[in-house]
Every structure is written in C-alpha cells, then in structure tokens.
Amino acid sequence: MDKIPSQNPQCEGVNQNRIIFDSRAPTTGRVCFPIKMNGSAYEMQAGSAHGVTEGSEFSLYNDSLTINDSPSLCVFVVASAAAIGPFTTTLKIKGTSSAITLSATSCVLQTKAGAPEDLLLLSPLDEKLLRLYETLATMMKESHPGKRQIRPVLEKEKARLGLSIVDNRIAFDIFDSRLAEYGLTRIPQTVANDPKEIIPVLHGAAHFYWHLNREVKDALVDTCIEIECKTLIPTRDRDSSGHLIYKPTGDNHLQGGVIDVVASDRTMYGYKITNESDRDLYLNAFYFDNTDFSIQPYYQSPTSGKFKTYPTLTKDGGYLPLGYGSGGVGPFTYQLEDNTDIDVGYLVFFITSENVNLSTIPQKTPFKPLGRKSVQVTTPADPVYGTILVPIVQRRYPVQGQ
Template structure:
C-alpha cells in the first residue's frame, strides 16, 4: 500500500497509523489527480430570510382516559382522587402536549363499565384517524383487584370497572377487566396500529387492600378486598389464555406497549388529598420538563420524587428506552449511575454498577450532584476495584475535590480495560479514510463508543474490513460462524467513511455483548438456569378477536451442546422458556444477536423502576415464557436473506441475583445507519452473582430430496 503524499509503501496497519500520526495527509483524503477546470459558477440564489417560522402541527396522539371514584356496588369503596387524576392527565395532554380534544376519549365513573372499557380499546383498532405508529395513551385511575380462578388455586389481576361486583357470579356483567384480556387487546391494537402504545395504571395490580403495619391511615388504597369465596369463572378465561395464569398484570418484556404502573406487585397504589400520589408526581415531573419529546420512559420513572409512602412506580416493556410517545428508540442512552461516598473515607466512592453491565477497572466517570447531565460537573472518578454490581471509585489525578450530600450521579466517559473491538483493515489505499478515523478514535473512547484497536489479520480480529468490486465488505472471523459456513456479512457498502464508521461503532457494541461473560463465578449461576426454545402451534382456541392461541409442540430445540438448528423453509414460529432451578429469585434479560447485520434485539427485558426496586423476572423454582403463555413478548420467526443459504445468530441470556438495566444494549442494524443519544438514572442483599448463557442459532434451507 502506497501512502502517496509521502511516497512511502507500507505493509502493516501499525505502519499506516504511524505515518498518519507523524505525517498527516492533505485534506480531503483523495489521491492527487489533475482536475478539469470547473465550469463558470452559476448565479447565486437569494439568501434565506432572517427568520423562517414553520408552525409545528398538533401531535397525532390518541388517548383513552379513565377515572373512577364512584362505584355502582356498595361493596366497592369509593375513591376521591381517580377522577381528578384523569382530568389532570387530560388537561396536560391538551394544554402542554397540544393534543386535539377530539382525539381524547374520556370515561368517568358510571361511563367506565367493563363492556365500554373493552369496547373503546377494541375500537381503536379500526379508527381510521389513527395511523400506523401514531402514539396511543391508555390511562386508568381507580381500583385494582386480585381474584382466584375457578378451576385452580392461581390468582389473576384485574382492573375494577364501575359495574364490578365483589361477589362470586357466573354472569359476565360484574366481572373485572382481566389482565389477560387487556394483554390480548393491546397485542391486537399493536398489530393494527404499531407498538407506540403507552399504558399508565394508577391502581394496585395485585394484592388486596388489607392494611399493614406500614399503612398510613391518611392515605386511601386503590384496591378492592375480595371475599375468600370470590372466583373468576373459567369461561371468562377460556378465550384469553393459552397456558398458566399470569403472575401479575402485563409481565415485563411485552413488545406491544410500555406500561407505567403505580407500584410493585405486592405494594399499594395510594391516594391522598384528592389525588393519586403516583399520577400527581408523574404529571409534576412532566410539567417541570415542559415537554415530552426529550425524556424516555425509564428516565421519567427514575426522576420521580420520593412518593412519601411504600410505593415504587414501575416501567415495563421492550420499548421502555424510547422517548415518550415516540416510536423511534434512542440508542445508546447516556446512562447515569448512582454514586455514594464510602463511609469514613472522604476520597473513596461506591458506584451502583459493576461488571455485569460492563464496568472495568480504569473506566472513568464525570460526577454530577443531580440527574441533570447539562449541569456543571463537580469532579471525575476512575474505577479501581469492580464487583458484579458495584465499583470502588477514586478521584482522577486532575479532578478537584468535591462533596456530595447523600448521593451523586456518574456518567461514564472512558471505558476500561479489555473493551476493544479487534479490527483488521485490508492494506488498500482506498481505505485510508477508515484508517484515519480509527486512528482518531483510538485513545478517545467514551461511554457510547467502545474502543477499537487495529490488529493484523493473523492476530485474531473480531472483524475484517476489505474492498471487493469497488465496495467495502465485512468478513466474519468468529469460529462458530465460520464452522457453520457464515464467513461474510451479506452487505456491501460504498467506500464512504460516513457509512462505514457507524458500522464499526455498531460492531464494537455487538462483539462486546457477544463476548460478555462473568469472570467471577465460573458459570455457577447458569448451572441451574435452563433456556429452552419450542416450535409453537395453534391450540384450536381463539380469543375474542379471532386471534389463535399458541402452545409449544415437540421437544426443546436447544441441544446439549448449546446449538439450536432451524430450517427456515418450515415457516415455523418459536417461543422460549427460562426455568430457574435455584431456591432464590433471579432477574433475566434475553437478546438475539444477528451476526449478519450486527443488530441486537431484546426478546425479554425486566422492568425499570426508581431506585431499581423491581420485581424479579424468575421467582424461585419457577419459569418464564416468552412468545406464548403468560410471560409476554411475541413469538419469533427466522428467515434467510435472498443471498444466504445459512445464517448464524446468538441467543444471549443474562441472569443475576440483583437488578441490572440492560435496555440500552439493544441496537438496530448499523447497515447503513444506527441510532444514538439521552439520560437514564440507574441506581443500585442476596449473594452478588451474575451470569450468561449463549446459544448458537443455525438457520438453514432444507436440502432437496
């Protein structure tokens, strides 16, 4: 390879970097040629006006706002703040978000019967005004309840409509709006109108209103205490479920919507002084922001003030990292971690994040006193000692001393040791821009950009960039991919650094997650966690919207060697089951990593909550289903691109004894462009363990007989 501006031939990537460093090429980076004389310049267009004002249209958001204070049956205690909450939500939408009033359907008290609530959600499916991916909000303030199923000992959550009867009855009138019914309605709505759906519930979604020692009598609880003999008739469920009854409403990981709920499963949603404490805090935060287009669902919940009661709002759903009411995900988020000073040591701090999320020794962070990343930072810290979920930090040599009240917040600015993408670039002068960009990035890695180091082709690179037929190609070196015949990504791109560079950035994040494993417990946790995949079949049963219910058929497709073979010609659909054989509950996240396009797709994510007070994904000695049954999520299909006969992907299951927010790991394919940017607060007793399980997914065409 000839570096033409200094007339030096090079034979290694290190030589290229050296000469780029000491003898930078002229700009632009083009090989010198004799250019033809330019044509006479055309007459200049008139300058733009001093100010151009383009009025923004009212947002195309549609909402169903439900508030119930007064109940028909005297056995259901009335509330005093649910209607006020609904009215305030509607006012906020009209005054601040500028939603057209005709786009809002409101149900108050006697208007909010079971039939009407279900019918209004169903009606949105066929509303011609609602276009694909228009934002939809469903808000409910009122009572929740938890009832036993007639033919089993299991219980199921429900919303309590105006005409609910707290007695055992076989009649459909008087029943609650069951969580499975809502799940099906939302899934069908998402199929028709897209998954830009926000559901907000200010009610208890599990336990009874029984008072505890912690209960404050000045608060009212939004939950109905049902009699011991209360039963949900089997026929109510027969068209709304495929396997076991869900453990709670809308398990995290649902792809159809984002759920903001007032409390954890076993907590109380409470109201005081004529308002629900959750809705009042939520609207207060949004009103302070003055806008909904700059904050994600996760960040919104994380920024809520202390509610003053034992109530911890939750954020659930695959799309919880999206901007509010926006179908476009933000990637990656600028994540803020909570930070506290180590007792008795003024120079040592503890970060509430560790190895499980990728923090390494040498990682550097900027420190803020609050969650506002645009405020002035007070100092900088470097990671000295990492553990699974926490990191011991000290001030960097150039950081001033600083004081924190109770806690601070840290934004990662430099990744630590061992986080680099090993990249090999063909020695071709046409790739000089790529060499230059990689050189510029080396030593300047930040939290959103994992490191890239240049290596030779024989030094175990993760990826090889080369030129073929005047296009850039990306050669795969992963041994598993090569074993099954995938040696090149099925995309060729122009020799254009603006296209190539985002692909390299996406590759750095992709290969980091692929190789991310626990170094501290040698697979201990994974030994008693089982990941299974099944083909799904129709059960012959249908829900009320004529959607077929699914159940597993056949054996587990994941072999003992950790490989899952799929024949895409079968056009099968697949679901997953995660079983926890430990006697302690666990958290879980499941991703699919596509080796052909570098995308990272979440199949299941746990919810998020303020201070990370989140219900476990996997109760002790229990299981979670994905794509069928009660666990949420959608079944999956696999396909081969027209140019492929085989494709390789990886299922990456991450499990831990403590909550870890992995939602910012997802990414769209960087071919040709990916998404980036925002701020999420992540805070931080059981043994501190985390682990991963990696399954290879081999997709093939069947051979002709």
C-alpha cells in the first residue's frame, strides 16, 4: 500500500499481527532493517534498542522480498560500539569490497551475532561430555546465521549458565543471584546426554539471556513511567464481541520493584502502564520464564511499514491497559507446576521514543513443554444469534408534509 498523505493506518488489538492484503507470510525470527546513506556513511535503521552489538555482521539485499531467493550484495560489520546509537548504526563494508550504491528499498539481514551476545557456559571437564565439546568446537568454526556462539569458560563468575551430569542426563544450572534468593538454581527439566538435545537448549538459553540482560537505565523511564498490577474481577457487561469486561480492583501488587502474586488459574491479573512524561513513547513487553527459557509477548507495539504509528503511551498521562480495557490483550493468570511452591519470571518492558520492531525476541521453550506458567486468558464469548426486523411501509401516495 502506498503512503497516504496525513494518514497512518495501523491495526491495534488481538489481530494486529495478522497478514492483511498480502499472501506472503513474514519470515519467522528474521527481520530486515532498512539501510540508507547518511552523507558518505552507511546507516542501518536499527541500533542498541534492537539488540545490535559490536562485531555483528549484516548482509545487504535489494529488498526484503529477495533475501531467500538471491545472494547478498555484500556484508557489513559493526566496527565499534561507538557506531551504535539507540535506533541507528553506522556500518562498514567488511573486507576489501568497493563502495555499494543503495536503493530506496535496500535492507540488511543479520548473519552473525556480536561477541557480547555469546553464551558463556560452565561445564565439567568430563569425558562423558566429549561429544558435546567436539560439536561446540566445530560450531565455533562454522557460520550459523543469526545464531549466538556458545563459549565454554572455566570460571563460574564469568558464566551465565552451567551444565551438570545427573543420572547420566544433562541438567542446566542457573547463575542468577536474583533467583538464588528464592532457591531457584537449576532448570527443572533435563535432557539426554546427546549434542542433538543439548545444543538447541543452549541456543535457546543464549537468546533468552541476551535479551533478558539488555537492561538500560534512562532517567525519563525511571521517573515518569508508572506500572500497576492489579487483580481483575469480571463485571456483568460484555464488549461488542461478546466477551466479559473485566475491571481492576484492590491494591497494586507491584511493591518495592517486585510483583508478588498467588498462583491460581482462577485469579486474573491486569497491568496499567502510565506515561507521565512530556514525550510520546512506545511500549513492548515480554515475560521471560526462567524455568524453560521461553519468552512470551505480553504486548508488541504495532508496526505499519512506511506509515508512522500512533504512540503506545501518549505524553502527559497517557496509559495502556493490558489484560483489560482497550489494550487488546486478555487477562493473565499465573500457575505453578506440580511439586513446585514458588517460581520467578521476569516481565521486561522495553520503552522507546521511536517505534521498534522487537518481533524477534519471543521464543518457545527448547524443552518439551510441561505447561504454561504465565497464561493469557481468552474469555469465552456469548453465542450470537439475532435478527433485525425493519418494516417497509408501501404507499401509493406520499404522506403530506414529508
């Protein structure tokens, strides 16, 4: 669709990610970023907010529709951390390739992750893991587009994740001091001592920890964004689709920077994010499950291609409800696995002054799922059956005065 002057069409709510007027589905987990010339520099329209790091490499294509059907025109590299801004990055051509002329539709696709994205792994020097070490050594020499490297380390202080051998199966040890406070030091699931089962978990963990730990402090976000989590109760009303309307009640469960709730599939929760600043802002929110490395989207700011999107959080008190109201997101419940008395997940809000496509962040668990701990509830709608009767009065002559 061509750009329409003074109009910025976009889709909000539960259907915002459906494909409209297009038979081509987006490529899962891969996002092309526009690239243009800024003077004599190649400027990619993605930066630290998108997870760009020093050493990352990007392949150039004429447009986003040809990435699967044609070879790349050249490879760009992020040469230094100074080249990375919040929303743009200055790229350099890798190697000795000559200058490239960009078109209006030119875009780049990440083909190599930077070193800061690597997963540092602590594992025992045990001959039972020899096949795993051989596989990791081979992988480090090969190119795996978009995949983060797995690098074994010897010091626990440097590691993000650990491996242990338990009853000849592989267990995954968590080195997060915030979770150790609650006694959570190991993933409850194990896998067979087989690289084909271990490697997918390690790749999932690398993706999980990289996005989880991209924490950035900003004075405006810290002081002007208010987050509330409240219990939801159903009203007697229903919306135009026949779904129950919920309303928040009681105190804010967010106290001292922590949300503490009692897990139950019958208790529903909702969130309200308020922007008290004088800047229009955009919001993306994801739930990181520490027990299975899954990342569940709670809210993704809608994208509209070449059109400008309306801010998620408008300035001076604008707010977005999640789980109720106009946010287009159903209520949330939290549930525990059998034989588990406590669980801790992280809800991460990404707040930006520009709309950022973070659709590559969500991921399913690399384990065999045991069940969802954070569940977005879809409330059943009333059956719809009705008729409309419109009388048609037929006259030979019009009524006087009409």
